[in-house]
Amino acid sequence: MLSCICVYINITEHLKDFIEIQFDPPGQMSAGLTCEMMVTFKPMINEDLVGEVNFLSQTGPFSILLKCTTKKCDLSVDTNKVEFGTTVIGETLKRTFTLTNNGALGTKYEFFKLTGSKLRTVTTAETSLGRLTTADTLRGGTPDSLSMMKKEAAPPGDKKPDQEIVDKASQEGGGTSIDHQGTQAEADAMSGTIGDVEDGEQSPDLAISEIEDYGSLDGMKVGPMSTGEVGPFSSVKLEIIWQPHIPGKVFTEFLISFSDPLSESISIQALANAIDVPVWVERQTVDLKICMYDRLYQDTIIVNNRATTALRLKFEVCKELKNHLELLPKTGYIQAQSQFSAQLKFLPRKSLFQEAGKYFDKETGVLEAPMIIRVADQTQPVPFTVQAVVTTSDMEFDITNINFGCCTIHESVKTRIRLSNKSILPQEYGFVGLPDYVEVQPDDGFGTLLPLESIDLDVIFSPKKAREYKFELNCKSIINREFKIQCEGVGVHPPLDLSHQVIHFAATALYDVSTATVHVNNSHISTNEFTHPVPRIGKGEIVPVGPTSFEFKIPEGAPLTISPSVGTIEPGKKCRVQVRFAPQLEEMDVRKEGVRMASKAMEAKAQKEYQEALQKEKEKADDALEVGEEDQKSGNKGKGKDGKSPAKGKGRQSPGVPTLTVAGPKPFTPPTLENITKDTPAYAAALGSLLRQYKSCFRTYVIPCYVASGKCGNPGELPYTNNNTLYMEVHCPVVKPTLVAISDHGKTTLDFGEVSLGQTIIKSVTIQNISKKTIELTSSLLDTSGPFLMLNALRVLPPDGTHTILISFTPEAGRVFHEVLQINSGTSVLHVTVMGEGVNPIINLDMPTENGAFDIGAVLAGEYLERTFKMQNSSSLSIDYSIKLESLSLLRHAKSQELPSFIKQDEKMKSLVGTQNNNGQNVFDLVPSEGRIAPGATQEVTVTFAPDHPSDHYSDFVKIELFGKKESHSFHIKGMAKKNVMFVHGVDETTVNVESLSESPPSTLEEEELKGILPSVLFSVKSIAKESEFVPGSRDIYVGCVRTMAVSQKKNGEFQFENVQAITSKGFNIDPQRGMVEAGNLKPVTVTWSPPPGHDPNEPVEASIILTLKGDITEQVKVMLRAYVVSDVEDKTDKTESTENTQT
Template sequence: MYDRMYQDSVLVHTRSKVALRLKFEVCKELRGHMELLPEMGYIQAQSSFSVQLKFLPRHSLPKDAGKYFDEESRVLEAPMTIRVTDQIKPVEFTVHAVVTTSDLELVPSELDFGYCTIHEAVRAPVRLCNHSLLPQEFGFVGLPKFVDIQPNDGFGTILPLETLELDVIFQPLKAKAKEYRFELICKSVINRCFKLTCRAVGVHPPLELSHYQIKFAATALYDMSVATLYVINSHLSMNSLTHSVPRIGSEDTCPVGPTSFEFLLPPDSPITISPSVGTVLPGKRCLVKVAFQPVLPSELIHEQVLQILRKALESKPARKDTATQRKDLRKQSVSTVRLQNRDGLSRASASDGLELQKQDLTSSSEEYQVAQAALARTFQGKFDKFVVPCVIASGDIQDRKGAEPLSFSPHNTLYLELWCPAVAPPIVVTSNKGKTTCNFGDVAVGHCGIKKVSIQNTCPEDLAVDFSVLNPNGPFVLLNPISRLPAGKTQVLKISFSPRESMVAQETLDIITKRGTLSLTLLGVGVASMITCSIEGDVLNMGYVIARESVSASFKLQNNSSLPIKFSMRLDSLSGTRSKDQQQLPQFLAASPAQRTEIVGTQNHSGQSVFSVVPVEGVMDPGVAQDFTVTFSPDHESLYFSDRLQVVLFEKKVSHQILLKGAAREHMMFVEGGDPLDVPVESLTVIPSSDLERREETEELKPILVTLDYLQLDTDTPAPPATRELQVGCIRTTQLSPKKMVEFSLDNVATLQHHGFTVEPSKGSVERGQTKTISISWMPPDDFDPDHPLMVSALLQLRGDVKETYKVFFVAQVVTGL
């Protein structure tokens, strides 16, 4: 090395029997770099003499040595001469040396760390180059407290012509936000010093973080790890004499007041920070949650989907050419056609590939979810490190004008370092192509749908399993929770969906283990069984029919829901609970006589149901209307045939209740109207036919009571007359009868008119299947006594296949209005 002293000994031997004088000479070109001591000496007979060779190469050696030094190889060949007295030929020898520099170089020679907060350290790379052909030991000495050099704290040995990468780490002192200018000294083992000039600006931001580094635990794909930290505003005073105040270098102190922050997340990162923007008041702190949820890149999933689609396309057999070839084609023509077919198939496959590229794949598509599950099972793990900047601005974020941003300083920036290891999920779904979404689809309200989900433990150890709590009032229920899942084993979970109302339900079932959490998304739609009936008022009146004949009426039920509906028709008269209902008091004893609320009325004496309906059960498809036919078949005369028809869906829910009513007569005429004079419950005793004939021969008068209440108003305007109606009808029948109509007449009309009654019409005829209304009105005559109700009777005669006479009692009274 240059400027270093190297010494060696040169031994001179003689075989002479006399002492000799020796003179040592160095060539004149190297006399400033090399020296032989002593320059003259005596060697005894048959003895040895030691000469000291000193070599101190200086930087002028290449120029001084001339031809003895090769600048490229740095090899020095220096000739030395020993002159012996009385000896003509001198003794020559050559000194060989490789001369090299001792320079170490720091690149760059100046470092600018820029703006650095007191809560962080800035690393700057430096290269240390050894230009020497010899290894050198080095070390950075006298480092200030705010500087660190790695590796090995800045000490080490550098090999010949080697370049070492060093990191200079600068962290401002906590209490000194100022401008820094300093030099770092690197010393070599030969005490040479090499300087590295550095400068930086220390920044004390007005906010600080409780943690500047977060190391997440190993998190499974599509699982989530959450960590918390605080953004703290400890700036309460601008007195720089008592404590360190926030400032940038030597600039003015930051004002005391609300200070806003914003975390700037890198794009497409698996990190979520909430809140990412906020304001912290002096002396307060803001809780911030940092969530890490590793996911697979969408581009990787798209590539996997395209590969799956291509494999599916290649597995399909090629389409055969349907065109028939003529038998007389030559072989050359046949081969030409085959070549054309091959070209067509290749063009088709190419176009199909282009179509695959153009497909719009979304995360909700089945292909996307299948590819995602396949990649998750083969995931090998990944480690990412993110540095999230948090910019700071003075003022409240709510005080900004419109969309105008606050003045964030690029120097007042905090940095949050996140270590994010991602691993393969410990539990995977093996059923339904690995999809973690369990969709029950449409389920009728009041019914239950069950899905099975198979989960597998992919870890080499057994896992204890816990489940998140589903909504106890919700429609989803886990039927068979497990507590342990052995390594490599598969377990089937049963989940039910039982909607109680029309709803769109979604819940998340978390399968929790110590290695991670698998989230199952439960979806379902509760569909109400919406049935509409064509009968208005839910009452189907079959009218009058001749006893032992039947009449039919039809109605429709429309399925307005999106599900097929199973239905069944039930009559209360055939219900198993009817015998229990008959043990209670009849309605005419338990309530007002005017209330005829008996559901199941008179029934046939034969034991057969008086009402029947077809079809009795079936399934209605969505949007389809089903026709139903109700048949009324009485076997005796009665005015109180009734029953209730219930439309039961899925053998559980009663959708509609239709009241069936009908009346039967032995003859073709009937009269309706008037006040009730009997009860809707008939005796179970059957009247003998002989008694019926005797009653017909005596022509028994049947009473009809018509009550008219005239409302007397307290005004000068006369009140309208009191009105009532009677219906005279002729029943349509299949029996042969000479009479095609029913004639009716009311006698004593003059007497009725004298007492203020008006009857229109008083006589007439009714065709089969028709009814005619007899309108009755009453105005009090001048001689009417309000304290005594008026009662007048008249005979109403009907002539059809037989003659019937009704005695109609007209009772009129005056009531006072409020």
């Protein structure tokens, strides 16, 4: 062998920071010699280091391998599959296996069930050297499906936050199937990341969330050692417990995870097969539904045996329910592969509430009782549950005693009671064994009460005799339970009775009237109680026989009237009483509707005015805009010519948007309720509106009739007894009327006001059918001898049809008239009130009359004269008058055929029309001949007298008629037509007063001969002879002067009597003998005659005198005087005849 030299060269570069080499070269080394080298390792990072130490020898370089490794875990189990085999459900089996760590590093472990549990989140922790590792999130995959954790170096400065691995796979809940595809999918969904974190943390720490195991149905679970630590080169024993509850095969996976990030989780599989117990029941829950206390309920429990041998059974009931629940038999044998029937008896008692304890819910009444069947040689007992809802069977009255008090034998007393069902089951009930004077309604006291329902029942007590009553109301349920109420009352026999206790009015429309009649009878004529029932209260004293008084009290606000309401009835007699039903709307409701309608109308009016104002504003704005545009155009043209623009701020500005002066509708103040009175149109309109909207209703009124023995004492006071009070029940159905008045704001009153006698006024009322049916109208008859008359006939009215009724009023007497016209539509009656007052028209004439005639005076023939008179209306109404002349009457010619008075004297014959014009025109004309005079006013009438030829007998008869029918006044009118201005009047008639219709023939005498003949007049004077003397007679003769229309004529005339001395000797005296007469006047001249001495009274005295008249011409008239003596009797007779002629 050769010797060599060994020299140290170096070590691997990345090991120089951790490895220190100490080597002293030995020099030449012979073969077989050794030398030492010291290697010092200083660990600074937790990583495996691998390198070489390089040497050089004479034979060449060589190296020594250098390794530095960290501590590691080497984990394993003795088996990955645990088999339990086959077992019966209910039993518990345990299996163990060993977890061994052959490495030098210890670690923490966690043993948990994977199948059927939710995924848990495992958070990451930091290493001591700054490298971030990720914990395993292994809760659902097999070892074959788990992915390895990747370790990647992160770039410097790139730090990622902690991440949580969330399960996105669907979970399998059973855990009883061998197929584990679900767990494989869960494992495939898991991943991990590695990141760099800052330094500073010490040992790694595993943070694991708690397991929420919802897969315990398979019976598999981890033993008591689920977490712990396995040291280096040591082992631990882990346990799996299986307690099956459901028969079938079970495949469950468990997982062992470690805190060491480099150690993979270990999967453990558990296999088992569970079989059912041999004894089982068909119904695990026996539901007895709803049960009542103290009632027996039974059911059958069927037990099955699937084993091949007979088994002994024992039935057990918990001690809390032994007093209420029983299973029979308590012990028995069930044959192989057969059934066994046990009887369940449930009799809940009232003590169940306290004794059941936790098995009974006191609020809901639900009972859940666990039952157990123990089987010999079987560890697991057979359980089942009995369920029931326990309720009471009680029914409860709100009262325990009823006192009906006193009730008459003609009536019934009703008391309302409430029956409540305290059970949650429906219960039938019925009142049985009731006496004949008691009844229960409705349905005669029989019915069904729903769970927890209450019903109101009416107990009606109708005594048949006057005595005291005591009895029981017995209510039985369907299970024969009895509930009783004690009752008492007193029967009363009143001294009076009604023929009808109940009045059923027909359906009556608003503002219509229905009437009914009842009789109040006093049948108490004897106090012998053995022959007939006598009036008394219970067993009290008998009412004495005698007059009995009654009084009806109508409830306030009821639309009923009873007449008579108070009276006294003798024994054996009866009194007829009329009940009147007149429904009306409440006045306050009508007023409120009137305010509403008025407010609505005022609002609409304000809105309309606002819209009109807006329209006007808009029109003004448009006009202003047009004017502005025209001004702007004209301004631009001027600017172009002058080259100057208008100064700023001067001239018309360009129009803009105008500002509206109208802010909104004007506010209005609605009327108050006090302003809506019955006589206003708003009230009538509101009434019509409510009538159209009215809905039918039914009302019942009970009217007491108080009864007292004896006659009424003081008015308004009746010493009655409440116990004898009678009651009358009135049923009042009210319906909507079919007819309403739509004229005059819906008023149904026609007020003609004051109408003159004989005048006819016509007014109308319009009615409308507001129903949905066609109606045929009929009406009542108005007084045939009265002033009212319906002028048109009624007709059939369709829905919403209208008809106008015309009614006339012609009063014939000066008084107030009032009638009601009833318009019947078949179902309702519309009452139309017609009223009016007849007034006698009074007209007073203010005119100068002479002997009952209106004397126009004298006028020249061919001229006319006007006179006036006044008519004054003294009545309280306007009067239409008409003035008629008899000369224009159609009967004038018939009356003129009678013989004139100078041929035949007849008092019945009266000549009303005198001389008329020959030209056919009226002599007299009255203007105005017709018209209307207001109350208290005066009408002036002008009378024109225009004769066409001279005559002293112009006359006519005037009649003043009122309203074209009644003749109010009549009078004569007369006048004279003269040929000359001056004339003589007041002399005796020498010719007839009837003028011939033919013209007088011309005189055959010559004109000169006619001038020598003076016109003459006759004037007679009478002297009255007394016993011893003659009374001088005197008489006036009138000289007149006509007012002429000729301008040339003088106004006055003169007269003079010639040769007066010639007649003085015969006893005549004239005063004055001469004088002047103004135009249009008459001058009286008194002629006195005194019989001269020695005068023969049987002989008349005659004389003549000339009267000279100076007017338009001078004329002389011969006045022939005649005087005679008459006795006093004759003078009176002459005066009477003169008066009659004057009146005629």
